[in-house]
Structure formats: C-alpha cells, structure tokens
Amino acid sequence: xxxxxxxxxxxxxxxxxxxxxxxxxxxxxxxxxREKDFGIWQETTWQQWLDKVLSCAAGLEQLxxxxxxxxxxxxxxxxxxxxANLAAAALRGQAxxxxxxATPDEILHVIEQSKAAFVVAEDQEQVDKxxxxxxxxxxxxxxxxxxxxxxxxxxxxxxxxxxxxxxxxALRLTQEKGLxxxxxxxxxxxxxxxxxxxxxxxxxxxxVLLTHRNVLSGVxxxxxxxxFAFGESLLAYLPMAxxxxxxxxxxxGISLHxxxxxxxxxxxxxxxxxxxxxxxxxAAPRSWxxxxxxxxxxxxxxxxxxxxxxxxxxxxxxxxERLKLEGKVVPWWSGWARALGEVMVYGPIKDQLGLSGLxxxxxxxxxxxxxxxxxxxxxxxxxxxxxxxxxxxxxxAMHAADEVRLHTVGRPLPGVKVKISDAGEILIQxxxxxxxxxxxxxxxxKTLQQGWLHTGDAGxxxxxxxxxxxxxxxxxxxxxxxxxxxPNYIENRLKFSPYIKDAAVLGSGRDQLAVMICIDMxxxxxxxxxxxxxxxxxxxxxxxxxxxxxxxxxxxxVNAALKQPLQMRRVVSLPKEFDPDDGEITRTRKLRRNVxxxxxxxxxxxxxxxxxxxxxxxxxxxxTGEVGELERELHxxxx
Numbered sequence: 001x002x003x004x005x006x007x008x009x010x011x012x013x014x015x016x017x018x019x020x021x022x023x024x025x026x027x028x029x030x031x032x033x034r035e036k037d038f039g040i041w042q043e044t045t046w047q048q049w050l051d052k053v054l055s056c057a058a059g060l061e062q063l064x065x066x067x068x069x070x071x072x073x074x075x076x077x078x079x080x081x082x083x084a085n086l087a088a089a090a091l092r093g094q095a096x097x098x099x100x101x102a103t104p105d106e107i108l109h110v111i112e113q114s115k116a117a118f119v120v121a122e123d124q125e126q127v128d129k130x131x132x133x134x135x136x137x138x139x140x141x142x143x144x145x146x147x148x149x150x151x152x153x154x155x156x157x158x159x160x161x162x163x164x165x166x167x168x169x170a171l172r173l174t175q176e177k178g179l180x181x182x183x184x185x186x187x188x189x190x191x192x193x194x195x196x197x198x199x200x201x202x203x204x205x206x207x208v209l210l211t212h213r214n215v216l217s218g219v220x221x222x223x224x225x226x227x228f229a230f231g232e233s234l235l236a237y238l239p240m241a242x243x244x245x246x247x248x249x250x251x252x253g254i255s256l257h258x259x260x261x262x263x264x265x266x267x268x269x270x271x272x273x274x275x276x277x278x279x280x281x282x283a284a285p286r287s288w289x290x291x292x293x294x295x296x297x298x299x300x301x302x303x304x305x306x307x308x309x310x311x312x313x314x315x316x317x318x319x320x321e322r323l324k325l326e327g328k329v330v331p332w333w334s335g336w337a338r339a340l341g342e343v344m345v346y347g348p349i350k351d352q353l354g355l356s357g358l359x360x361x362x363x364x365x366x367x368x369x370x371x372x373x374x375x376x377x378x379x380x381x382x383x384x385x386x387x388x389x390x391x392x393x394x395x396x397a398m399h400a401a402d403e404v405r406l407h408t409v410g411r412p413l414p415g416v417k418v419k420i421s422d423a424g425e426i427l428i429q430x431x432x433x434x435x436x437x438x439x440x441x442x443x444x445x446k447t448l449q450q451g452w453l454h455t456g457d458a459g460x461x462x463x464x465x466x467x468x469x470x471x472x473x474x475x476x477x478x479x480x481x482x483x484x485x486x487p488n489y490i491e492n493r494l495k496f497s498p499y500i501k502d503a504a505v506l507g508s509g510r511d512q513l514a515v516m517i518c519i520d521m522x523x524x525x526x527x528x529x530x531x532x533x534x535x536x537x538x539x540x541x542x543x544x545x546x547x548x549x550x551x552x553x554x555x556x557x558v559n560a561a562l563k564q565p566l567q568m569r570r571v572v573s574l575p576k577e578f579d580p581d582d583g584e585i586t587r588t589r590k591l592r593r594n595v596x597x598x599x600x601x602x603x604x605x606x607x608x609x610x611x612x613x614x615x616x617x618x619x620x621x622x623x624t625g626e627v628g629e630l631e632r633e634l635h636x637x638x639x
Contacts (some may be wrong), residue, residue: 007140009230009255010223012216012431017053017090017188019216019255024050026258035079036264036272044079046257052080052166056087057183059169060118063142063160067092070114074098074107074129077236077245077262080162082148084120085240085250088562089193089212090183094438095209096195097241098586100126101580106587108133109204110197113438117141120162124150127406131156173308189213194250195438196243198388199586207438208243208390215251217431221415223256225398226387228360232258232280242588244282244364270294273354280360282386285368285495286589291353292372293498293523299528315340317378325374325406338380346380355381355626362386362398365588369496370406375403385409387469392416393432397467408466418467419452425473426459427452458486475593477508483565485513490558490568491591497554498523502578502585504596505568506604514570514607516600517551518542518577524550539575539632548573548637555639569639570607574600575632576618609638 009019023032028047035042044052065071071088071182073081073095080436081097088095096110107129110116117139121127124509127145134140134156142158144165145151151159171280173180192211197205222228234253238245251516253260258280263272270291275283316337320330350356361376364386384399387409397418399410412418417429433453436444447454458473471486478484487505494515496501501520507513519542528547530533535541551573559567578584583595597604599619606614 009257010216010220012213012220013189014216015089015189015191015212016086016193016215016250016254017184017187020046020050020053020086021184023257024282030257032257033079033082033260033262034276035262036222036268041261041275049079049083051170052083054089054173054180054183055166055169056083057090057169058179059165059167060084060087060093060171061091062168062172063118063165065091065093065118069093069118070116071095071118071120072098072107072111072114072116072130073120073240074100074102074126075120075146075240076100076238076266077238077249078122078146079262081120081122081240082236082250084144085194085246089191090187092187092191094195094209096197097246098197099239099241102241102587103566103581104129104133106205108136110207111137111140113207114195115139118144120144121146123147125315127151127154127159146450152208177507185210189216190435192435193199194246196246197275198390199240199588199590200592204444205586206440209435209438210243210246210390210393211435214393214432214434215247216255217415218388218395219251219255221413221430221432222252222395222398224414226401227362227395227398228252228256228280230256232256232360233276233278233357234258234260234280235273235276235278236260236262237266237272238282239587243388243390243394247388248280248282251393254345256576263512274352274531275354277351277357279357280362281355281358282364283363284365284589285363285372286501287370288363288368288376288383289498290522292375293526295349296498297526298635300526302511310345311346314375314378317341317346318374319372321378325404342380350380350381355379360384364388366495367492368595371496387467389455389457390427391434391447391455392430393434395432396428396430396455405466406532408462408468410467411465412467418461420460421454423473424458424460424470424476426455426457426467426469428455443520479507479513479565480509480511481565485566487593488591490515490562490566493558493561494554496556499527499550500554502589502591504578504591504593504600505564506597506607510608512570513566514572514604515555515568516596516603516607517555517571517573519547519551519573521577537579539630542573542575543632543635548635552637554639559639567639571637571639572603572607572634574618575616575634576620582619603634612636 023046027047031043032046032049033044073084075081085095121132130143144160146162189212192209193215197207236249243415261276263269320334322331361381361383382401387397388394397409397412419427427451446558459468471488475486475488490505491503494500502518504516521538555568555571580587603616613635616634620628
C-alpha cells in the first residue's frame with residue numbers, strides 16, 4: 001500500500017485536487033495547514049481542507065464560474081486564498097494570483113488581459129482596489145472577500161463574503177448527489193492548474209499557463225534530486241504570485257503531504273519562522289543576507305566575552321568550510337571543534353533564527369554572496385543553490401547537499417535535459433515546461449522551439465555536468481571597445497556586500513563601466529550609528545562621505561575579480577531605493593533596465609561627462625498614486 005501511495009503521489013498524470021482527495025482518504029485527520037490568526041495557530045486537517053476546496057468550487061460554480069473562467073486572487077498568504085486557487089483548478093478554470101502590493105495599473109493589466117469576472121480578495125484594502133478598477137473593467141462580476149473587517153457597510157453589487165460562498169457550496173454538496181465526485185474528477189492532468197505572471201523586466205508581464213502535469217513533474221524531478229521528502233514542515237511566506245510559492249506550497253505541499261504553516265503577516269515572518277523551525281526553507285539571497293545582518297548586529301551589541309566566543313568558533317568553522325569547498329582536507333580536530341561550537345554558538349544561533357530543524361535549506365532567484373553562503377554552511381545549515389523559472393514550474397537544477405560550488409547552480413535535475421545553443425543560451429526540456437503564454441501565441445512559439453524551452457539565460461555546462469548561469473542573454477552588451485559583459489552578473493556580485501541593496505551597472509556603448517548604487521538602509525544605518533555618524537534620512541545617509549568610501553571599497557572588491565577593461569570607474573549613490581511602485585524594479589526585485597536608464601538619463605550623462613556632482617531629481621510614486629520628485633545633489637566618485 002505504501003509503495004502504491006508513493007507511486008500515486010509522484011505521478012504527474014493526475015491533478016492536485018485528486019492528490020488532495022488521496023491525502024484526505026489516507027491521512028484525513030493529519031494536519032495539512034496551520035495558520036496564525038490573532039496570535040493562535042489554527043489547524044486544518046486534510047479532510048477539512050478538501051471539504052473547503054469542494055465547497056468553494058461548488059459555490060463558485062453556482063455563481064457561474066466554469067471552464068476557462070478567470071479568477072484573480074489578490075492578498076497575502078491565506079488559507080482561503082490558496083483554497084480558491086485549488087477550487088478554480090478543480091472547475092477547469094484559470095486562477096491568477098497577484099502580488100498584494102501590486103499597483104492599480106499592474107492589476108488592471110492582468111484583469112484586462114484575462115477578462116476575469118471573479119476576484120477573491122484578502123481584505124478591505126484589496127477590495128477597494130478592485131472596486132476602483134470596476135469602472136474600467138465592468139465585466140468584473142463577483143468580488144469575494146476573506147477578512148470582513150471594514151466591509152460591513154459595503155453595498156457594491158456582486159460583493160460576497162467567503163463565509164457566504166462556502167455556505168452556498170456546502171449546501172449544494174449535501175443536496176446534489178454526485179456533485180462531490182464530479183468536482184474531484186472533472187479536471188485532467190493537462191488542464192491549467194494556475195497562471196503565474198512573469199516578472200516583466202522588459203515589458204508587460206506575460207501569463208504563464210502551467211498545467212497540473214507541469215507542476216507535478218517539477219515536484220517529482222526535485223524530489224528525486226533530494227530537494228525535499230514526504231511530510232516536510234514548510235513556512236508559506238513567499239508571495240503567492242511567485243512560482244516558488246505555488247510549486248512548494250501547492251505542488252509539493254499537496255503531493256508530498258507537507259505541513260503548511262502560514263504566518264500571521266509579512267511583519268511576523270521571522271517570529272513565526274522561529275516558532276515553526278521548518279524542515280524546508282527557500283529564500284532569496286537578500287533574505288539570507290538579512291538574517292546574517294541580524295546576527296552580526298546582535299553580536300555587536302553583545303558582551304565582550306560573548307563576542308570573543310562567537311568569533312573564535314565562527315572563524316574556525318568558516319575556515320574549515322572554505323577548505324571543504326576547495327576540496328582540501330580539514331584538520332583532524334575539526335569534528336571536536338564543531339561539536340563544542342554546536343553547543344556554545346552554532347546551535348543557539350540556529351535556534352534564535354528558527355533554523356534548528358532545517359533539513360533542506362535553499363537559495364534561489366539570483367547569485368548569493370560567498371561570505372553569506374559560507375557563513376550558513378559553517379553554521380551547520382547546508383545551504384544549496386536552486387535554479388528555476390516560472391516557465392519550468394520552478395525547478396531546473398540544484399546543488400547536491402554534499403557537492404556545492406559557489407559559481408554553479410548544481411546539476412540539472414533528473415527528468416531535466418539541458419543543452420547550450422550556439423548563442424550561449426541555456427535550453428531546457430522537461431515535463432515541467434509550461435503549456436503556453438496566455439493569449440500570446442507568438443511569444444510562445446519564440447520561447448518553445450522544437451520541444452526545447454529557450455530560457456533567455458546565458459550559461460555553460462562544466463565537464464562534470466554542473467551548470468553555470470551567467471545572466472540574461474538579452475543583457476549581453478558591449479563597451480565601445482568591443483568588450484562583452486553581462487551587467488546583471490556584475491550587479492549580483494556587488495549585492496554580495498551587505499551595504500548594497502541594488503545596483504545598476506552602466507557602460508553599453510561607452511568607453512568604461514560605471515555604477516549607480518542603492519544602499520541597504522538597515523545595514524548602512526547600523527554601520528553609521530556604531531561610528532557616530534548622524535543622518536536625517538535615506539537620502540542624507542546615502543551621500544555621507546564615509547558611506548561613499550564604504551561603497552567604493554565594495555566596488556573595488558568586485559573590480560579585483562574583473563578584467564581591467566570591465567572594471568567600474570565611476571560610482572554614484574542614489575538618494576532613494578529602486579522601487580516596484582516607481583517601475584524601476586519588478587515585484588521580484590529584478591531591474592527594469594530600460595526604465596532605469598530612461599529615468600536617470602541626466603545623471604548618466606553627468607557620470608560620463610566627467611562631472612563631480614550633479615543636481616538630480618528622482619521620480620517618486622506615493623501610495624495614493626500621486627507622483628512627486630526628490631531633489632538632491634549627488635556626488636560622483638571616481639576609482
């Protein structure tokens with residue numbers, strides 16, 4: 001029986017709703033989801049969750065939702081929003097999660113593209129956004145809200161509470177014989193499970209149609225590479241509109257019956273992480289950097305004795321980890337030092353961060369800094385690199401736990417074929433490859449050619465099979481002297497510094513490279529406070545001479561690894577962060593290079609005309625949608 005269940009759970013030729021029913025049948029009383037609400041963890045079993053999904057589906061169908069209907073889901077991670085996603089898929093509809101902080105124009109793009117008549121919104125804030133858009137999108141028929149606070153007196157037509165929707169659906173299930181079985185079996189493996197939108201770095205985000213077979217193929221491939229096991233504990237904190245969350249929380253979470261823990265809010269994630277101490281954790285490099293900064297800040301404020309003990313054991317562990325990564329032999333006493341360090345330093349730190357139960361830690365999205373990577377490996381957190389994208393259901397390649405290399409993303413997963421085109425582009429073939437772009441046949445034909453997915457990433461495969469990703473192929477540019485480089489590759493290495501949050505490398509068609517930098521306010525602010533450097537704001541701190549010196553050192557470290565023609569020669573610190581609301585970066589913090597170069601054209605001209613300072617006006621979009629300007633004199637430093 002166990003072998004049969006294993007086969008079913010890892011078989012892509014099924015659907016998420018059928019796997020959920022399988023879980024309810026064989027482990028119906030086991031906890032599937034734990035959601036923090038009002039400070040208390042509320043538990044939902046597999047049987048209870050299945051009942052909610054079916055009631056939601058029955059309720060939506062009664063309202064007119066059916067095959068190919070569009071359902072926009074907007075809000076933070078919530079059980080009911082995940083439930084709505086699954087219910088739409090069970091009805092062969094098309095669920096489209098949107099980032100909770102998306103601007104009205106970003107939401108409008110998704111709704112107009114799909115003509116979605118149904119919306120599930122988390123709370124009053126999201127409902128207000130949709131109601132405002134209704135004037136331009138009169139086809140929005142039904143708005144279902146989860147959190148009723150502030151919505152009691154709303155009288156808008158088509159506004160319905162989650163509670164009422166579930167009641168309607170539950171009543172249908174009791175009255176209509178055979179409806180339950182019909183909802184469980186209607187969808188097939190090649191129906192759309194979800195539509196996840198691309199980041200939109202070069203234009204409007206494209207809707208990526210992922211079928212049940214795609215998502216479950218990705219899960220099976222990752223499982224066979226020891227990415228996760230059955231019954232993992234997972235913190236569902238990643239944005240629901242990002243493929244990483246869907247692939248893990250919905251795909252792996254259901255097929256491998258994880259315990260899915262949903263934090264109370266974005267602000268409580270770190271606190272909830274410590275409470276849960278999950279066994280699986282995926283985070284972007286910036287999140288790992290933030291945890292490391294938290295440790296460093298606390299140690300700076302600690303007693304001299306504790307600092308000495310910390311530095312002694314961490315220096316030993318880091319040195320030994322570097323030897324391992326270089327393939328060298330560590331000293332014979334390494335085991336004894338680690339055992340003692342685990343008791344005195346490593347264990348307590350992992351417990352404070354919520355990493356004590358971690359078996360499968362991953363980083364993905366972009367390159368991670370060497371110091372950060374080695375710190376966690378030294379701590380005993382066996383951090384691994386993951387490479388994937390929306391079009392392949394999140395999983396392409398990853399490091400093996402005992403074979404990591406700082407410059408690679410590991411080997412392709414079982415079930416994933418990789419080859420490099422003549423242009424140096426990474427091509428992928430896998431069952432996890434997406435079905436098509438939503439209503440964009442030309443883009444689909446361009447990306448899917450002769451059974452191969454053109455990833456748009458430049459890279460190469462080493463002799464032993466490790467894959468190296470250099471950056472976006474479309475970003476390969478040349479200096480005026482014909483030197484080839486990828487700005488994103490250099491930018492990622494700059495962001496290895498804890499003091500740099502974002503960077504934009506310039507130099508296409510120019511005689512030399514330059515860089516515009518956004519400081520990390522928390523890290524640089526703490527650094528400044530320790531040195532008695534006063535400041536009034538982000539803009540003020542960014543222009544302090546001492547901060548500029550700090551940034552120059554970070555640039556010099558990256559320059560040391562670049563050949564001379566590609567070294568950055570001019571540096572400017574920007575008076576504001578790159579912001580998704582300003583259109584400078586995507587919601588997943590990828591640089592929109594064309595927007596940045598247009599917005600900062602006058603500054604770029606000043607950089608390359610040899611000026612030492614310039615009066616710059618930065619465009620700012622406020623939460624109300626109004627546009628303002630921040631005027632500041634910026635200093636341009638030369639290396």
